[in-house]
Amino acid sequence: MQADTLQVVVRRRRQQGENVVVLDLAGVDDAALPPFEAGAHVDVHLPSGLVRQYSLCGDPADRRAYRLGVLRDAASRGGSQAVHEVLGEGVQLAISRPRNHFPLVAGARHSVLVGGGIGITPMIAMAHALAAAGASFELHYCLRSPSSGGFVDELKAAPFADRVSFHFSVGGGRIDPAAVLDRCGREGTQLYVCGPAGFMDAVMEAAALPKAQMHRELFGAEVDTSGGGFEVVAQASGKTVSVAPGQTIVAALAGIGIRIEVSCQEGVCGTCVCTVLEGECDHRDVYLTEDEREAHDQIMACCSRARSSRLVLDV
Numbered sequence: 001m002q003a004d005t006l007q008v009v010v011r012r013r014r015q016q017g018e019n020v021v022v023l024d025l026a027g028v029d030d031a032a033l034p035p036f037e038a039g040a041h042v043d044v045h046l047p048s049g050l051v052r053q054y055s056l057c058g059d060p061a062d063r064r065a066y067r068l069g070v071l072r073d074a075a076s077r078g079g080s081q082a083v084h085e086v087l088g089e090g091v092q093l094a095i096s097r098p099r100n101h102f103p104l105v106a107g108a109r110h111s112v113l114v115g116g117g118i119g120i121t122p123m124i125a126m127a128h129a130l131a132a133a134g135a136s137f138e139l140h141y142c143l144r145s146p147s148s149g150g151f152v153d154e155l156k157a158a159p160f161a162d163r164v165s166f167h168f169s170v171g172g173g174r175i176d177p178a179a180v181l182d183r184c185g186r187e188g189t190q191l192y193v194c195g196p197a198g199f200m201d202a203v204m205e206a207a208a209l210p211k212a213q214m215h216r217e218l219f220g221a222e223v224d225t226s227g228g229g230f231e232v233v234a235q236a237s238g239k240t241v242s243v244a245p246g247q248t249i250v251a252a253l254a255g256i257g258i259r260i261e262v263s264c265q266e267g268v269c270g271t272c273v274c275t276v277l278e279g280e281c282d283h284r285d286v287y288l289t290e291d292e293r294e295a296h297d298q299i300m301a302c303c304s305r306a307r308s309s310r311l312v313l314d315v
């Protein structure tokens with residue numbers, strides 16, 4: 001099924017820091033955009049055909065434009081490079097409606113927001129939302145130096161600037177998550193982390209909070225499609241296909257004319273979810289919760305496989 005997309009135009013483009021571009025995307029008719037919650041992201045359909053996910057980093061109360069901050073990453077698969085080279089002011093493109101896999105927990109006693117590098121983007125929206133709600137929170141921005149990332153001046157001038165701490169690794173100013181939690185208290189505190197995988201792992205390990213109180217944002221994951229073959233029955237289409245070792249369910253179904261919409265192709269975004277009617281899944285995504293995995297009633301077709309010899313899908 002084709003995603004519900006919005007047509008937007010790049011109304012403003014600003015370069016910040018060494019390799020960050022900040023884009024304001026407005027509706028082509030300047031009408032108010034659909035509301036979004038802090039932590040949400042959009043799928044950006046680039047002119048080249050690539051689809052990439054970027055966090056919304058603006059104030060959720062401002063529906064005049066969606067704001068994105070994109071790091072030019074030499075190790076990326078082409079998405080960030082295209083954003084920097086192609087998306088100038090006036091360019092029109094399609095984006096998905098906002099989706100939120102990284103929401104704030106309502107009613108928290110205190111919230112600690114930690115952004116590493118470009119991982120600061122969802123934290124900015126969260127800070128706006130928490131400040132507007134009169135909630136207790138603090139924001140920690142971890143980056144190499146004051147000039148290496150975007151949003152530094154903006155956060156220094158924000159209405160919640162007194163709740164923002166900067167941690168520059170040049171000069172030894174790295175964050176000490178345990179000390180932060182010792183100071184604010186662990187009971188009832190919710191921790192949100194976004195940034196490189198190793199950074200998030202280190203922060204969460206040092207914080208040593210119960211799992212239910214720690215939340216992380218993922219936009220990339222290692223995909224492992226190894227393992228033996230199995231059979232997929234596409235019940236709604238009345239077709240059956242063999243999925244070869246190392247082949248994805250998406251690719252196998254495409255070979256018999258059944259198109260499953262994909263986006264990240266890394267088991268992160270949830271776009272390719274399919275309903276499982278029969279069989280046991282070998283989940284390799286980072287999207288489903290543990291309870292959802294144990295139910296074996298849905299699967300991410302871009303990366304997950306089967307433990308049983310056959311899966312029956314409602315496609």
